Amino acid sequence: MIQPGQTRFATARAAGVLGLFGTGGALALSYAPATHTRDRRDRRRPLGSGRDLEELSIASTAVRRSSSTERTVQTWIAIGATREDFPATRSLNHFHSPLKPWASAGGPLGQSSVYWQQNPDQGLGGTWSWPVARQRLFEFLTLPTPTAREGALADTARALGQVMHMVQDAASPAHTREDPHLIHDGCEARIEELRASRDATLRSRFQAFLAASSTLPSTSIFTPTGIRGRRFRSARLVDSDRYAGTVPSYSVGADVGLAEYTSGG
Numbered sequence: 001m002i003q004p005g006q007t008r009f010a011t012a013r014a015a016g017v018l019g020l021f022g023t024g025g026a027l028a029l030s031y032a033p034a035t036h037t038r039d040r041r042d043r044r045r046p047l048g049s050g051r052d053l054e055e056l057s058i059a060s061t062a063v064r065r066s067s068s069t070e071r072t073v074q075t076w077i078a079i080g081a082t083r084e085d086f087p088a089t090r091s092l093n094h095f096h097s098p099l100k101p102w103a104s105a106g107g108p109l110g111q112s113s114v115y116w117q118q119n120p121d122q123g124l125g126g127t128w129s130w131p132v133a134r135q136r137l138f139e140f141l142t143l144p145t146p147t148a149r150e151g152a153l154a155d156t157a158r159a160l161g162q163v164m165h166m167v168q169d170a171a172s173p174a175h176t177r178e179d180p181h182l183i184h185d186g187c188e189a190r191i192e193e194l195r196a197s198r199d200a201t202l203r204s205r206f207q208a209f210l211a212a213s214s215t216l217p218s219t220s221i222f223t224p225t226g227i228r229g230r231r232f233r234s235a236r237l238v239d240s241d242r243y244a245g246t247v248p249s250y251s252v253g254a255d256v257g258l259a260e261y262t263s264g265g
Contacts, residue, residue: 064147065154073157080128080161081168087124094169097178098239098260102227105239107178113166113259114235130232133159163234167258170238176263221255 059074071079085091092110096102106112111119119129133156140152169175174185194206221240222233236257243249243260 061153063150063154063157065151065158068154071154073153076154076157077161077164080158080163081165082161083125083158084128084162084165090122090125092180093119093122094166095175095178095180096170096238096259097176098241098243098257098263099245102239107180109180113169113175114238117163117166117234118232128159128162130159130163130234133163167237170258171262173262176259217255 059072061073062070063073063076064070065076084094093106093116094113095106095110096113097105097107102112102114104112105114106116110116116122117130119127120131121127122129136152136155136159140149140156143149143152172185172187174180174187179185191206194202197203197206217237221236223236224233225235236255238259239257240255240260242254242256243263245264247264
């Protein structure tokens with residue numbers, strides 16, 4: 001809970017975290033929900049920021065959404081990363097082929113994940129897109145009562161987790177090659193095998209992934225897309241429009257979208 005006198009402190013930290021981000025399944029299975037949760041819970045550094053949530057003293061701030069159980073901001077982000085796959089039809093919008101125009105990059109059954117993360121009306125499961133995160137952050141800064149502000153901050157964190165889910169999925173080859181993997185995907189199955197293994201050696205490999213230092217892109221990747229009505233700056237974390245099917249299509253060391261790298265860059 002945000003105690004009296006802490007509101008200004010927490011407000012500044014929340015604005016800093018999300019401001020840095022902004023500037024700077026039965027049908028189509030994704031990583032197992034527990035994998036999304038662990039990855040988002042343990043990697044606390046917001047995309048595009050040079051400081052992590054613990055340094056900004058907000059990760060452990062406990063807030064309550066409506067009548068729900070009080071949870072930390074960090075936990076609300078993890079909840080969002082998990083809930084993005086429910087109901088399963090949402091996962092149809094978690095694909096992005098970097099070799100196609102964005103309007104058709106999601107395949108025949110869904111919207112590109114680049115567009116989905118900005119969709120103002122996501123339907124079943126509720127709308128938890130980037131515009132919602134921004135709006136709820138604004139409400140956290142401006143609503144008159146502590147209870148309302150806590151709910152807004154919880155929603156901000158959950159929406160941020162659901163948007164981050166799109167970036168996570170861009171690390172799965174099947175999600176960048178229009179492969180809905182109805183039955184099995186080797187990459188995702190292997191990650192889940194490592195996470196849930198009873199073998200301590202195998203589990204340690206998964207832990208090593210989480211413990212590795214974050215490699216952050218330069219702020220230059222957070223540029224508007226130039227697409228009318230879709231100028232969102234986070235899009236190029238998924239697709240920078242540099243990859244043309246061959247490694248030489250972009251320069252060594254260049255910041256490219258994760259889907260481009262995963263697809264074959």
